[in-house]
Each structure stands twice: as structure tokens, then as C-alpha cells.
Amino acid sequence: MSQIGFLSVFGAILTGALCAFGFLAFWIRANRSSLVTARTLMLEAEAAITFLFDDETLVNASSPARDLMEHRQADQSDWEAFLSILSARFPDLRSQLSELAVTGRKSIKPVDGHSSWIEAEYWNGLARITLVQHKDHPDDTIDPLTANAIEHELETLRSIGEDSPQLIWKQDSQGVLTWANRSYIELSEVLFPAAPDAALPWPPRDVFSNIARPAGNAPIVEMHRIDVAQNEKPIWFEITSLKRGLDTIHFAIDATAVVSAKEAQRDFVQTLTKTFAQLSVGLAIFDADRRLVIFNPALGDLSLLPPDFLIARPTLFSFLDRLRDNRMMPEPKDYSSWRNQMAALESAAAEGSYQETWAIPNGQTFRVTGKPHPNGAIAFLLEDISDEVSLTRKFRSQIDVGSAVIDNLEAAVCVFSSSGTLVMANTAYQSLWGTQLDGAINSRDFSEESANWQEATAPSPIWVKLHEAVSLGKTEPSWSGRVWLDNQIEINCQYHPLPDGNHQVTFTFSEKENAGSGFVESSDFKPQRSVSV
Template sequence: MELSPTALILIGLLLAAWTVGAAWMMIASAAKSRKAEGSRKAARRMARMIDEAPAIPLIVRTDGRIEGSDRLAGWFGLDLLPEYLSELEGGPGKGLSTSQLAELSQNIRRCQKTAAPFRMALTPPGSQRSLAVRGVLADPQVSPGGAALVWIFDFSESESELSRLREEAARARGDFGALVGIIEAAPMPMWFRGTDAKLQLVNKAYVTAVGAPSAEVAVDQQLELIEPVDGLTAAQIAGQAADKNMPIERIVTSTIDGERRSLRVSDLPLDKEGVAGYAVDIEEMEELGREFRAFRDAQRSILDQLSIGVGQFDAGRKLAFANGPFRRIFALNSGAVIQGLDFERLLLSARENGKTPEVRNFPEWRAEHVGWFSAGAAQEEAWPLSDGTHLRIIAQPMPDGGLVLIAEDRTEQLALSATRDTLLRTRTATFDSLFEALAVFAPDGRLQLWNRSFAGTWGLEPDHLDAHPLAPDLLEAIAQNLEKPKQVKSIGEVIRSATLDRKEQGGRLAMADGRTLEFAGVPLPDGNGLLTVLDITDSQMAEDSLRERNKALEASEEVKTKFLSNMSYEFRTPLTSIGGFAELLEAGVAGDLSDQGKEYVAAILQSVARLTDQVENVLDLSQSEAGLLPLTIKRLDMLPFVTSIVRTREQAIEDGGITLDLRGSKATGKIDADERQLGRAIGQLLDNAIAATASGGKILVDLSKNKGVAQIVISDNGAGMTPQELSRALEGQIDERRQGLGIPLAKQLVESHGGTLQIESRKGEGTAAIIRLHS
């Protein structure tokens, strides 16, 4: 049977494919053999690694069967690993205890049912081995059917280390608790900042200082105790301390409990842990420092006001302070204190300026005075200088090793002492030369000082005063020489008032020999009292005589007053009667009169009017001089008032051919005056001006006011008067051109209004009368 070519080809292809498949199978088998060998090696390595690992796995199936290494049996104190979990309880000293096994079984069942992992620690009874158990649900590839995979770790060595660490931790916690307690109880605010410079821990004092309810609130709100300084917050400054790894200390002010307090703040970096800080309240120390500086400045300010020189040297014998008198006494410049002049150098400079006494061995003298610094008590010396100055030097060593040197210039005091001695001698001589009798009593009443006249004035023996008797004893001796001995008490009252009450008091009494003495007590500045006694016998007699004359004058004044009162009636009544009868004759009551009779009647009426005016002037002048002139003061407008007076004399001015110029305005204001009396004064002056001015003359009446003073000027360009004529006119002597009593009356009326009248006149030029009144 022949095969076709196609069949042969197919058979060839089939054989080739078979050969390729066999070759592939051989290659794949060799690869799997190698892979299996690798897996066996890997399994052996894994088994070995598990045996050497610190953790041993244990498979617990759902039926309680367990699979694990025999090494694990040794951990449990067993010879062989049992087949079931319940068999791990091997009895006393072996396996697990009943409670441990029950807990392990419960955890494994929960893990198998819920797939929840668990952890626990076991210590087999009678073993020092500590085991850590970690259980999870086993992967199905490891053990299907919901088995639990339990890993057991032996951390016995770690447990020992942990025990040691626990002890150290417990001790550290105790120490930390004590430290925290100390920090918490510390009276100063303390805090701790983390690496971010934020507050993490604060103590109770910090909480109180910032006013927070608790430390947690203070930390949560990052309440800062220290206010920003120069734009830097407390946290930023703490950050600088951490960056530089150097502590920073500063003094700042902060508000605590509503008060500004000075705090010394320290920020201490703690490696990389953070920054600790604390604040010490130094307000009291600062206050003490301020008080000390204020006290020192006040003390030095007071010393600068003293007239005594004061210099202070420190423990190094350097000049620390010197007031103005000290520098002036020792001729020091202002830089001596700044440069800290040495004490020895000061003495040398003083010697060169002639401010130390002349001594034979100056170095030895200077060394002795340097010893003042170590002296146990104050030293005092008198330094007479070559220029006549006397210095009193006091050296007071100080507890700090320094020295206070006091220099007092007693030159003036010694001169005053000499002057005082001279004054005392002068006073004694003056006392003895006085006409008055003087005595000085001490506050206790003892006689201290007296002059020669004192004993003779009181009729005492000089020897009696030499014993400086007390006032009662002295008064007892004086009483015997008085006209009325009981009046001696008044002398005692005067002495007591001058010495104890410090009041002036006086008295007068009569002596038995007829003399009259006047005495007075005067308190003296030194606390003593001065008793002055004066014999006023002659003056008393003169006083009695003057008193009698005064009574006579008062009686004559009374008579004068009565006379003036009667004159008003006695003068006016006849004139009124004459005037009345003359008017009746002029009216034709007694029949028609001839022309000559009418002229006589007119002359009679003119004379009556003139005489009435003169009588009025005489009475007013007399009453004014006696102070009896009645005045009715009221407010007057000066310009209308004077104008009305001028108008009443308008006819006389026109008849005399005189020109009158009245100057004034409403600005002259008002015055307080009696309209009638002041009007009479101005009218009298105006009448005099009219009478003295010839035809064609001019009269000026000027009204003005300046600084509350009203002024009325009445001037004319008439004949004028010589000084003698003006004097006679002021005295009231009758003149053909002047109405005799006009000027004196006007002067009296003006002065009764509190004003003044001034008259100026020149012969041939005229007269000016100036009235000044206070408005």
C-alpha cells in the first residue's frame, strides 16, 4: 500500500510535533524538578529560620488540634507538643495554668469566629520565661477551615530590661512628680516651652499671675506673662535663646494683680527639648533700690544746702561726694568728685592751697590722718590756718570702710562770739544809762538782769537784787513802798503775762512817797520777760492840767455851737423884717413915695440883699469850720448843674460886657454833691471872676473828668492878684474887687464834699480857680 505524498507530509509533521512535545515535556520536567528542589531548600531554610526566630507559630484548628514546633513545647515546659490545645495544661510546674489556658482558649475561639486579632502575655508556672502571644485568623493557603495562627514570642530578656526600665521609669516618675510638685508650689511663675516656643507647661504661680482659671486654659490660650519689649514677644526671645543655646536674662515690667511689677526673667534652653523659663519678682528690691537712690539723692541734696562742708570717701579712700562748702573750703574743682580724688592727694592739695595747719613733719601728719579710716570712733580737730581761718574738722569712720569728713568754718562764729561779748558789755552799759528802770525775768520768775535805776525806782536796796530773787520775794519787798500794798499783785500779773503768756501788759500805781510809776511787761525773743518802769510823776501832773484845759475847750465849743445856732435866727429875723417893710413901702402901702424916696427904698432893699448874702456866708463858713454844716448829697449831672449856675448870672455878665465860654460835654458824667452848697461855692467863684473882669474881658468855665476825678476850672483874664493879695483873699479879708468871705467859704464848701480848691493868680494876667471832686 502506497502512501501518498500528502500523507507522508502529514506523518512527518506529526512525528515532528511529537518530538517537539517530548522535548518540551523533558525540559518542563527538568524545570519543575529544579523548582521543587529550590522549594525544598527554601522550605528547609524557612523551617530553620522559624526555629531560630524569636517567635514560633502555632496553628490551632477549629477542632482544637494544634500544629507547632517541638521548640515551643520546651517554652511551655513540656517534653513534646501535645496534639490538642486543651492538653497544654500539663500539671504542676509544666504547661500553662488553668486560668492562662482558659484565657488563651477564649481568645483563640473569638479570633476563629470573628477574625479579631488578640494579644496577651503568658508566664508558665514555675518558669522564668515571659511569652508574648499575638493571634490572627490564618490565611486559607496556610490552613483552610478557619484555623487561628498564633505567634508566640519569648521576651524574657526584654522583660528583665523592661522591669528595670519600669523601675527607672517609676523612679523617674516619682522624681518628676516631686519636681513638678516643687515647680507647682514655687512662689515664682515658671513655664516650659516646646521646640516651637509655645507654652506647654505652667505652674500655679504663672496661672495666678496671668489671671487664668487653670493651667490648661493658660496653655490652650497661650497667655503670656511678659509683655512685648521692643517689638519682641516672650516667645520670640525664648526662640532666640534656643537658637543660640544660651540662657537669656533680662529685667522687664509686667502687670500682676493690677500692679506694675519689676521681674527678672530667665529663658534657659534645654538642648532640643525646649526652653524653660522663670520670673523672679524683684519689685521690692527695685523699690528698695529706688528708695536708697532717692534717700541718697535727698541726703546729698540736703548736704548741698548746708553751710558746713561735708565730704564722703569710699572704702578705697576715693572722694565719692563733696558738697559746695566742702569744695570751697578745700579749694577743689568740680571734677574732683568725678575723678575720685584720693584722700592723701586731697590733704596734699589742701596743704598746697594753705587749707591745712602748719606742721613740722607733713608726711607723718598725713599718715596719722589716713588712720582715720580705721579708727574706732569719730575724730575731731581744730585747724587754725595761716590766713586767719579757723576750721573745725570731724572725721566719722563708716561701717563700709569709708569716711565722712566734716569741715566747719568757725571763723565767723568766733568773730560773732567776740562781737557778742562786746554787745553784752554794751547792753549792760546801755541798760545802766537808760532813764527807765529795766529788769529781765526768766520763765520761772527769777530776776536775771537789771539796771542801776531799777532798785532806786522801787526803793530797794541794791544788795537785795544781787541774790537774783524770785518774783514773789521781790514783790514782797516792793509792796512795802507802795501807797496801796495790795496793788503789788498787778506787777506779778504783768511779769507772768510777759514770761509765760507771751503777751504785753502794763499798769500804773502810786508809791508811798507820792511818785507815780508806770510799768509794762514785754515778752523777749529768748523766752524771758522784760519789765520796764518809768517815773511819770511830772507827766501825770501835766496830763491832769491838759485834761482840765480840754474840759474848758469842750465847754467853749459847746458855747460856740449854741451861738451859731442862735445867730441864724438873730441875724435873719431883723433883715427879713427890714426887707419886708421896704418892699411894703416900695409897693405903696404907706402911700406914694417920691422919686427920692423910691431911690432910698431901692437902696435899702439892695443893702438888705447884700447883707443877707453876707450873713449866709458868715453862718455857712462858721458852721463849716465847726463841722455843723448840713449836706444833702445826691447824684448830679455835672454839665447841666454848672450851666444852671452860669445862667443865673447871665444878666450880670452881659451888663459887665464880659464874654463867658462854657466848655464841657455829657462825657464829664455825674458827681455826688449837695446841689445848693456846691452851687454856692461855684457861684461865689464865678461872682469873684465877674467882679474882677473889666468890660471886654473873658471868663472860661471848663468841665473835665480824668480817672474818676471831676475838675471844674473857672478862670478870667481880669486884674489878677499878687501873692500877698491872694493870701489875704484866702483868709477872708475884704477887698474892693473880691467879696471878702467868698473864697474861704467856697474852699470850705468844696472840702466838705471831699474835694480840693486850688487858686492860681498873677497880677495883670487873671485868676484861675480849680475845683477837683471825686465822682
């Protein structure tokens, strides 16, 4: 290599080394300047409560400031812990410090008129924030015992808030979450799970959205729903929001059971309403003040009362007055006696003993029943039984006609039920056997009647067959036989099975006896016991 080439290479190397040295020297001077600046900023306010931040990282703090930071929550960042500590006295601290990088210097006064204030400065990427005490009005000092008592009370309150099953959290005037208890944080982690190796965020993500923020001192209570992926049903919370200074404190109680109970009650009421709407019986429920609170459509159809009158919740006596005006209840003799009767009706219904049949002037018949309900309420059931009454009268007429026809027969006829009870006997039967029924026909049974027959007659296998048919229930077709009374009178006995297990037994005189006299002529006959066969 020539001498000229060697000099050129050496010159280039020397130039590069000089540049690198110059850059290193500049970097050292810049960092030394930054460190000197940080050290200078802290030395100027070492005795005060001073924090030095690089963005949101606390790079240095005075001794009093470090003492304050010891009360931070474990999962809070430096910046959030700082804001949380001073937010009680400076609620707008977050928003005011956001402009520090632009203004360079800022004084922030407290909202409670306290003598201290905050001086914030920004220089070369560092923010120094100092809590300044007024020289003429220093903070009052307290003795160690009082400080210990305050610290103990604070610890107690802190543990209550942390261990509470309620969700408790606090928001500043900007709506930013500044504190939350363990229950709130755990629910937030369930709703918004983080990666296994990721740090938990602060503040935690909001569990609820659109939470009310009261403008005055009165609390606001509202319901909020949360859908959790692991649960089939949503979780309901009753949230109470209170304004404390410029902050808002929220308390959330799990109200899922209450909401579920209300939904079940609403469904039950709807089911009852649908059921009542389909009933043909009119229902009217009056509360303890005797006002109509529940009624079904059938009530309006039966009483002919207009819906607007029923919806207006009339009193019990107004309801009865309108029934009387519409001639939908028995016509009273006079109004005063009617009012007394209605007062007695209310009293009887409250005791659960009122039941009456009303014959309406238009020909209808109502069955009215009064029943007591809880909390002093009473319910009235209005049932149209006109068809039932008409059918009963028709059946009664048919029964009376049938009974008269059977009583006019010369044959002695009796009927026993499947259980052997005497259910019917005509006049000829009573005359023949001397049976006195006296309206208590169902109190006699086959064993009593059979004993009476056998006592008045000679022994016969007929009674055995009747016993097997009626008492033992042996199903047999119709048959007949003859028995002899003690006075040598021959009687034909006929057995006929009837529907539903009933039995008919008929006694008639034989033809030679009928030739002389019938049952009509032997109504005064008394069986003789002196003759035996």
C-alpha cells in the same frame, strides 16, 4: 413614544449607572488599598515602637508606642506629644521629619550615641515612624521595683515642675517650645486669651521674646518686662537660661518687687543728690576704707579742692593733706602732731563726738562736724560760719557796751523776763539791795527779789502792783511810786513794760536824798532793819 426614543433614554440611564458603579468601585478599591496599606505598615512593625501618622494625626500605633503616648500632656496634640517624647534623644527630630514627604525614607540617629535609631517612611499620605533597637545591642531591661522607683521619682519631678510658682519652659535646638509648666501656660493664656469655645493651642504662644540661648554651660540671667492689660504697672521677670544638651531650659522669677525697690531707691538717691547739691554746707562721706564716696558741690566751693581730685575718691588723709596744702584748715605747729590730731579726728568722728571750729588763715571760720554712718562709714560736714561768728562778735560787743553803760548809771536798774526771771541788773542795783549775782543772774526770779525788797522796806502797795505786773502779767503803762527803807530813806520806784513781755524796774533816791549822796557814794550801803514806818 417611539421605540427608537425609548431605546435612547434607556441607553443613557444605563450608561450613567455603569459610570457611577465604576466610580464607587474605584473609591472602594482606593480606600481598601489605603486601609490595606496602613494595616500592612503596622503589621510589619507590630512588635517594635511604631507610630503611624496621617499628617499630624496619629491613626495607629503599636502596643509599646501606645504605652509611651500615655505619658503625654493632656493639652498636647498627637504630633507634639510624639516629638516631646523622643526629643530628648533626637533633638532635631522635628526638622528632619519635615523633609520626609520629599525624601520618602529617612534614618535618624540619636545625638547621645545610643544603639537605637529612627526609621521613617512615607507612603500614600501616611508616615510610619519606628524606633529601631539594634539586634546586637538591645536596650537593657530593668526589674519592676527599679521601674517603680524611677516612675515615682519622675512623677515627683513632674509635679514639682507643674506646681512651681516659677515659669519653667523648654525649647529645642530650633527654638520651638517643647514643654512648659502650668504657671507659664496660665500666663500665656492671660496675655493671649482664646475664644471661650476654642481649643487651647499647643505649643502655647511665647510669653517672652528674644530670650537668650546660652552657647556654653554657663547660665545667662537677664531681666524681661511684660505689660499686662489688667495691670497699671508692668511685670518684671528675672530669667535664667541653662543649656542642657541641645535643649534650653528657662526659669522665670517674678522680680517686680525687686525692680520697684530699686526704682524707689534710685529715686530716693536722686532726691538726696538734688538736695545735697543745693546745700550750702559741704558734705563728704567716707566709706569703711576711708575713701570719699559721696560729696556735694558745696564741698569743692568751701575747700577749694578741684573736682577731679574729689571724683578720684581720695582717702581721708589725702583729703586732709590737700586741705592743709591749700591752707584751708588751722595751721599746725608741726606735721607729726598734725597727723596725730587727724588720727584723733577720725576716731572721734567714728564715735560721733567730733565737732570743732576751724579758724582758717584767710579769715574764714569753719564749723567741722564728724558723724558715724552705717557699715563703718563717716560723714564730715563743713560749714562756713564766718558771718555768724562776725555777727556774734558784733552782738557781744554791743551787749558789753550796753552793760557797761547801764552799770555806769546811778539809778538801780533790773529787768525781768515775761516768766519772771531776773535777766539783767546793774551794779547800782546790786549795791542798793545787797544782791550777789556771781554770774548766775538767770537763777533768780521776781519772787526772790520781791521778798528781798519787802524785807528791807516798810510795807507798801507798790510791791503789790509790781507783783501784779510781773508775776500775774497784767499789762500796764509805765508808773512810779515811793517806798521807804527801814532807815527812813525814801526811794522812787518806777515800772516800765518792755517788748516781748519783759519788765524794767528802776529805783532812785528821792531828790532830798540825792542832794546828800547818790548811788555812787552809797555803794557800801547796807539796808537797816531797825527803823519802821
